[in-house]
Amino acid sequence: MPFTIAIDGPAASGKGTIARALAAHYGFAHLDTGLLYRAVGARGGDPVAAARALEPADLARPGLRTAEAGIAASIVAAIPEVRAALVDFQRRFAAQEPGAILDGRDIGTAICPHAEVKLYVIADDRTRAQRRAAELDADEDETLAQLRDRDARDSTRATTPLRPAPDAVFLDTTTLTIDEAIARAVAEVEARMDD
Ligand code: C5P
Numbered sequence: 001m002p003f004t005i006a007i008d009g010p011a012a013s014g015k016g017t018i019a020r021a022l023a024a025h026y027g028f029a030h031l032d033t034g035l036l037y038r039a040v041g042a043r044g045g046d047p048v049a050a051a052r053a054l055e056p057a058d059l060a061r062p063g064l065r066t067a068e069a070g071i072a073a074s075i076v077a078a079i080p081e082v083r084a085a086l087v088d089f090q091r092r093f094a095a096q097e098p099g100a101i102l103d104g105r106d107i108g109t110a111i112c113p114h115a116e117v118k119l120y121v122i123a124d125d126r127t128r129a130q131r132r133a134a135e136l137d138a139d140e141d142e143t144l145a146q147l148r149d150r151d152a153r154d155s156t157r158a159t160t161p162l163r164p165a166p167d168a169v170f171l172d173t174t175t176l177t178i179d180e181a182i183a184r185a186v187a188e189v190e191a192r193m194d195d
Pocket of ligand 1: 034038104106107
């Protein structure tokens, strides 16, 4: 049985960093599911057709990490047919041995509701904006406004909105160093592996 770790939370909360670190620690495959929506948004044209035609190579295309690609992603992510077209790819990824880590918005609630570990990673808005602005060399206030917009769209859409699963463990990274956040995540995983 593969071991699945679902990591959800708002933009720039630290979930990608934690997911990559856990993947390296446990030798699990990692999928940043935001890239799927970013690739669909960046492709232009009919987003439903783009989602149905999406190939793994599309996830490596340049330009997917920009703020504009994030905004485009959150717009196409609100379309139920786009989300439906991406479910199988994510579930196949999650079924890999010995385990897989998926990070996104609806992993613990919709894609992998039976994941052995579910983390919901949060951080206060200002901290998230500081981190993302530094990453993208962008203006902090503008980044903050964009993150809030995106969170609002992601939390209020009708289909699988951003929400913690009832059995998710919250991890607030606001005052934690990266190493501390990773150590907490590892402790959660260890606790579930021992069950
Ligand atoms: O995580 P990232 O910032 O790359 O995600 C970009 C956008 O993709 C999010 O704002 C959200 O709208 C969408 N997304 C989603 N479900 C996921 C992952 C991302 O709706 N599992």
